[in-house]
Amino acid sequence: MKQTFSLDDLQLFQLVVQHGGINAAAAASRIPPATLSRRLKALELALGTRLLERSAHHFALTDMGRHYYARCTPLLADLRAIANTLDEDQHRLGGHLKITAPVSMSQRWLGPCFFEFMQRYPQIQLELVLSNQYENLLESRFDVAFRVGQPQDSNWIARYLYSTHMGLCASAAYLEAMPPVRHPRDLAAQRLIVVEPLSSWDLTHATSGETVTIDPQPALRTNDFVLGVNAVSANLGIAFVPDYYYAHPGVAGPQHLQAVLPDWKARQRPVYMIYRDREVMSARLRAFVDFVLAWMPPALAAQGYEP
Numbered sequence: 001m002k003q004t005f006s007l008d009d010l011q012l013f014q015l016v017v018q019h020g021g022i023n024a025a026a027a028a029s030r031i032p033p034a035t036l037s038r039r040l041k042a043l044e045l046a047l048g049t050r051l052l053e054r055s056a057h058h059f060a061l062t063d064m065g066r067h068y069y070a071r072c073t074p075l076l077a078d079l080r081a082i083a084n085t086l087d088e089d090q091h092r093l094g095g096h097l098k099i100t101a102p103v104s105m106s107q108r109w110l111g112p113c114f115f116e117f118m119q120r121y122p123q124i125q126l127e128l129v130l131s132n133q134y135e136n137l138l139e140s141r142f143d144v145a146f147r148v149g150q151p152q153d154s155n156w157i158a159r160y161l162y163s164t165h166m167g168l169c170a171s172a173a174y175l176e177a178m179p180p181v182r183h184p185r186d187l188a189a190q191r192l193i194v195v196e197p198l199s200s201w202d203l204t205h206a207t208s209g210e211t212v213t214i215d216p217q218p219a220l221r222t223n224d225f226v227l228g229v230n231a232v233s234a235n236l237g238i239a240f241v242p243d244y245y246y247a248h249p250g251v252a253g254p255q256h257l258q259a260v261l262p263d264w265k266a267r268q269r270p271v272y273m274i275y276r277d278r279e280v281m282s283a284r285l286r287a288f289v290d291f292v293l294a295w296m297p298p299a300l301a302a303q304g305y306e307p
Helices: 007-019 022-029 033-047 063-091 103-120 172-177 184-189 225-233 283-302
Strands: 052-054 059-061 095-101 124-130 144-148 157-164 166-171 192-195 201-205 211-214 220-222 238-242 257-260 264-266 269-275
Touching: 007 022, 007 033, 007 063, 022 033, 033 052, 059 063, 095 103, 095 283, 103 124, 103 144, 103 225, 103 283, 124 283, 144 283, 157 283, 166 172, 166 225, 166 264, 172 257, 184 211, 192 225, 220 225, 225 238, 225 257, 269 283
Parallel strands: 095 124, 095 144, 192 220, 192 238
Antiparallel strands: 052 059, 144 269, 157 269, 166 238, 166 257, 201 211, 201 264
16 A cells, blocks of 8 residues: 655655755755655655656656656645635735624624724624524634523633623503512513513522522513513513613613612623634634724723623
């Protein structure tokens, strides 16, 4: 069975031919002549044919060597051109990034971040896929994903951004018209709006530590936070949503919504930015990651959030 050979050995063969001998090629490449000779011999053994006629005073290509050199030279040139193109693509601040993020998070938080990034790097094109479903990142060829909750794929780099704060809210008009809510058990007498996937509500009292799990029987069930909040604004019931929809004046939203049971806190949900590679990141991906990490803290602070 023939031995295998490397492209490096093939390039050394080309170098020896171009310089007209092993000693000249050794001087140009700073590889010892003995090493060059040994690697050429290994290439010939792998190919099963002699490529060079060489002695102390003679160097020439064999017929097979001339044929092989003529065939491999354009192939090596193509490989170098491809490598140069890939290197240029990796290091230029241009090209395409495909990003996925939850719908409401993008509408409320990340949209301005994306837009400012595009203004700073106009040569980079963003493809934004907004989805509340966890897309398959490899199959869909995403470069970056924003995820709520602990990342499941250990092969991706996860950078913590902040934690969402979940709470109950309703419109002032709805609360005036309905029986008072003093404890989570009082929610059984209320009209409830469920935004999936949060179909079970876990609440803990800030002082006593009492924990209650509510399995709501909703008057409305939806998979979109904006629609759920709009239903709350229409006086249709109480919803369990991120509190930036009603508790942070820095975020545009309905001003007449109120917190329900503000002493009952839900478990915070961490938000991560995840991406595939740290060592072989393209310049555009590195620029995006660095931009988001720098943009997020002041944006959160301006809206009353702690990272």
